[in-house]
Amino acid sequence: MIKNAKFIKSAASKEGWIQDSIKEVCFIGRSNVGKSTFINSLTNNKKLAKTSSTPGKTRLLNFFEINNGEFRIVDAPGYGFARVSNDLKISFAKMMDEYLTNRDNLKFICQLVDLRHKPTNDDIEMYNFFKYHSKKVFIIATKKDKCKKNDIKKNEKLIKETLKLSEGDEFLSISSVNKDNFVNVLDKFKTLFL
Secondary structure, rough: OOEEEEEEEOOOHHHOOOOOOOOOEEEEEEEEHHHHHHHHHHHOOOOOOOOOOOOOOOEEEEEEOOOOEEEEEEOOOOEOOOOOOOOHHHHHHHHHHHHHHHHHOEEEEEEEOOOOOOOHHHHHHHHHHHOOOOOOOEEEEOOOOHHHHHHHHHHHHHHHHOOOOOOOOEEEEOOOOEEOHHHHHHHHHHHHOO
C-alpha cells in the first residue's frame, strides 16, 4: 500500500543520483504508453509525475520517495521519440545505460507496454537489453480499459510471445482509469524487492 509519495529531484547525469541504500524500481516505456498516469494512479497523487502532451520532452531521471523512504520510484523518460538533438540523445543514452546496468539501488524494472498493440521494436530491444544484463523485469501492459473484453487475453498472449518473456519475469495488464489489478501490482513489488 502506498500511503505517501513525493518528488525528490531530477538528475541529468550520474552526479545527480541520490547516494544512499534505498531500493529503487525504474519505470520505463515508450512515450505515450501512460507511464506518468500509471505512477500518479499507483501513488494516489494526480500531480506527482508530470504528464505532457508533447511526447519525448523529458530527458531526466525523476526520483520519487515512497512511504517516507520505504522505496523509490525512478521515472525514466519515454523512449521512441526523437525530438531532441543528437548530442543530447547520446549523453542521455550513456546515463541511462549506466543507471540501468550499474546502479546498486535498482532492484527491478517496470517496463510498460500498450495492451492495445503488439510491442514495438523499441519495446523488444529494451526488454532484450534488460535480459542481457540479467535484470528482473515486470512487464505492465497499460490501457486495459481501452481494449474490447474479448481482445484482452489475445493481446496479453501476443505481448508475451513477441517479447519472448523469460521464466520468472512478471506480467500484468492494468487500467490506470479504474485501477484494475493495482493491488496485484503492489503485491508483485513486494516479491520483486526481495
